[in-house]
Amino acid sequence: MMACNKKQQQRPTPEGIPVETQAPNVAYKPAFQGQTRIPGVKTETAYESKVLSEGLKKPWGIAPLPDGRLLITQKSGSLIIADASGKLSREISGIPEVNDRGQGGLLGITIDPDFAKNRMVYWTFSEKLKEGNLTSVAKGRLADDEKSIENATVIYRATPAYDGVLHYGSRILFDKTGNIVFSTGERSDKETRPQAQSLKSALGKVIRITVDGKPAPGNPFLNRPDARPELYSWGHRNVQGLALHPTTGDIWENEMGPRGGDEVNLLSAGKNYGWPTITYGIEYDGKTIGQGKTQMEGMEQPVYYWDPVASPSGMTFYKGNRIAEWQNNLFIGGLSSQHIVRLVIENNKVTGEERLLSNEGQRFRDVAQGADGALYAITDSGRLYRIDKK
Numbered sequence: 001m002m003a004c005n006k007k008q009q010q011r012p013t014p015e016g017i018p019v020e021t022q023a024p025n026v027a028y029k030p031a032f033q034g035q036t037r038i039p040g041v042k043t044e045t046a047y048e049s050k051v052l053s054e055g056l057k058k059p060w061g062i063a064p065l066p067d068g069r070l071l072i073t074q075k076s077g078s079l080i081i082a083d084a085s086g087k088l089s090r091e092i093s094g095i096p097e098v099n100d101r102g103q104g105g106l107l108g109i110t111i112d113p114d115f116a117k118n119r120m121v122y123w124t125f126s127e128k129l130k131e132g133n134l135t136s137v138a139k140g141r142l143a144d145d146e147k148s149i150e151n152a153t154v155i156y157r158a159t160p161a162y163d164g165v166l167h168y169g170s171r172i173l174f175d176k177t178g179n180i181v182f183s184t185g186e187r188s189d190k191e192t193r194p195q196a197q198s199l200k201s202a203l204g205k206v207i208r209i210t211v212d213g214k215p216a217p218g219n220p221f222l223n224r225p226d227a228r229p230e231l232y233s234w235g236h237r238n239v240q241g242l243a244l245h246p247t248t249g250d251i252w253e254n255e256m257g258p259r260g261g262d263e264v265n266l267l268s269a270g271k272n273y274g275w276p277t278i279t280y281g282i283e284y285d286g287k288t289i290g291q292g293k294t295q296m297e298g299m300e301q302p303v304y305y306w307d308p309v310a311s312p313s314g315m316t317f318y319k320g321n322r323i324a325e326w327q328n329n330l331f332i333g334g335l336s337s338q339h340i341v342r343l344v345i346e347n348n349k350v351t352g353e354e355r356l357l358s359n360e361g362q363r364f365r366d367v368a369q370g371a372d373g374a375l376y377a378i379t380d381s382g383r384l385y386r387i388d389k390k
Contacts, residue, residue, distance in 0.1 A: 015042050019355050024307040025260040027301075028280050028294050030254045031301045034349060036280075038304070039351030041344055045323045046390040049357055050088025051383050053362055055260075059378040061109040061171070061314065062116065062368040063125070066116050070368070070376055070384075071142075073123060075105035081146060084372070085365035086384055096138060099128040102165025107135075108172040108182065108242075108314075114213070120369035121149065124170040132161030135184045137213065143300040154228070155213030158184045158202035163194050171242040171314060172213035176249035178215035180209050181232065183239030183253065186275065196235050196275050199227035204275060206239060206253060206267060208232040220270030235273040241315040246328055252303075254315055254332055258289065260307030264330070265300065266348055274299040280307055304343065314366025320373035331356075331375060333364030340364050340377060340387075357385070374385045 018037040030036050056256025058075035065071055070082045077098040081089040098106050104126030114121035127136040140152035152352045167185030175181050186196040186204030196204025197220065207230050208216040215222060215229035222229045233253075241254035251267040274294055278293050280302075295301065306312075315332040333340040338361055344352035357364070362379040370376050374388035 010097060015040055019353050020306070020308070021307050025286075026280075026282055026307070028260075028307070030305075031295055034351070035302070036305050036307065038235065038350050038353050039353050041342075043323070043342070043354060043356075045325060046131055047323060048390045049360075049385050049386060049387045052386050053082060053088060053144060053384040054382055055088050056080075056082075056382040056384060058105070058380060059382065059384070060105060060107055060365055062366045062376060062378060063109040063111050063112065063121070063374050064368050064369055064370045064376070068371040070370065071109060071111065071121065072378065073106040073109045074382075076100050077125070079106065079123075079149065080275045082384055083219060084370075086386075088378045089146065089164075092142070092146065092148060094140060094143075094152050095123075096125070096127070096152050096154065098125045099133050099165075100126070104133060104168055106171045107168060110172050110180075113174050115177060119144075120211075121361070122172055122180060123137070124168075124172050126168045127154070127157065129157075129161050132163040133160040133165065133168075134158050137172065137180070137182055137209070139211065151196055152374060155211075156207070156209055158205070158207065160201065160203070161197075162187045162189075162203075164192070167238040167385050169239045171240060173242050173244060175244065175251060177218070180211060181242060181251055182207055182209075183242055183255075185238035188238070190305065193362045195274050196237065197277060199224070199231060199234060199271070202228060202230070204234065204236045205231050206233045206236065206242070206251070213337070218269075230268055233271050233273060234269050235275050235277070237275040239280075240313040241332060243317050243330065246319040252315075252317075252330065254312040256311060257305070257307075257309060259284055259286070260305075260309060261310045262306040262312055263302035264304040264312070264332075264350070265302050268300070271300045272298060273302075280305045283310075303345075303348060309362075310337040312341065312343055313364065314368070316368050316375070318375070319369055331367045333367045335363045335365065335380070338362055338364070340367060356387070
């Protein structure tokens with residue numbers, strides 16, 4: 001099936017008025033002007049969205065291939081390739097078993113910067129061990145016939161393991177130095193939540209490693225006996241979005257808050273992003289988290305946050321010029337919010353927000369830019385969208 005949805009059908013909020021009109025869960029005061037509910041913007045260039053396929057099975061991550069196709073993870077543990085028309089390959093074998101209970105499964109995926117020569121693929125997944133479940137990173141070679149992943153090897157495990165099924169994260173990418181950056185969740189439960197603030201734990205972190213799973217050179221805690229050397233940043237809740245800024249190479253991240261307090265962060269090496277000590281959210285039962293603080297010395301503020309939530313997941317910066325006004329904008333898949341977020345960012349500040357495809361009724365799990373310059377999005381219901389200039 002192929003459907004076409006023109007931008008005029010989106011009925012965007014008038015420019016200059018915030019796109020969020022619902023009352024916040026709590027009237028927390030932002031740390032600075034423009035940190036939330038920024039005025040809305042509207043894409044002026046005519047664009048369209050097409051449903052290329054509805055045959056995916058709970059897709060989770062997209063890795064664009066150099067030839068224009070897409071390598072897609074599916075939560076249950078399968079990996080497939082979609083071509084430019086939306087035709088799906090058979091499932092690719094060779095992926096180690098995943099634990100897909102709860103929020104677990106085959107998660108984020110990326111390809112080696114030198115993929116055209118070495119065909120190496122890297123992914124994150126939830127792995128079950130005797131002592132519990134955890135987020136793991138694996139790598140393998142996509143076979144020449146593309147029917148299997150060869151020599152799949154787990155290169156890192158985000159210990160400690162925990163017998164829970166929530167908040168694994170996890171996205172993965174290569175930074176501008178050729179090292180791997182990936183994210184973990186703090187596993188949600190109050191029992192594990194404090195580990196986001198522990199430098200001895202890999203939970204609730206953004207982690208930077210080599211392709212062999214070792215701490216990457218230049219990491220902020222390499223020579224700290226009280227910290228894990230692979231850690232890059234800490235104090236995170238459930239990071240399902242990572243992206244590199246096209247011009248600066250900076251690492252940007254999004255993470256889900258509880259009720260309110262979803263965040264977009266610009267990451268700096270060694271910084272503490274506050275969870276659960278500070279947050280703009282509250283518990284699902286309405287109670288205050290911790291002391292109800294949103295700011296504290298030594299803890300970073302989000303560049304932007306939402307209340308109510310957007311439930312942000314996979315994201316990408318727009319690197320093309322097919323739609324010039326989108327250049328360097330950040331596009332984020334929204335789950336419970338059921339739209340794609342477009343954030344205009346100038347000098348590391350959000351200056352405008354737009355909601356795309358909000359009339360589709362879909363939970364958008366990941367957004368990526370293909371080799372052709374178009375945006376591609378996947379949804380929990382199994383759809384693959386192409387979004388491009390009309």
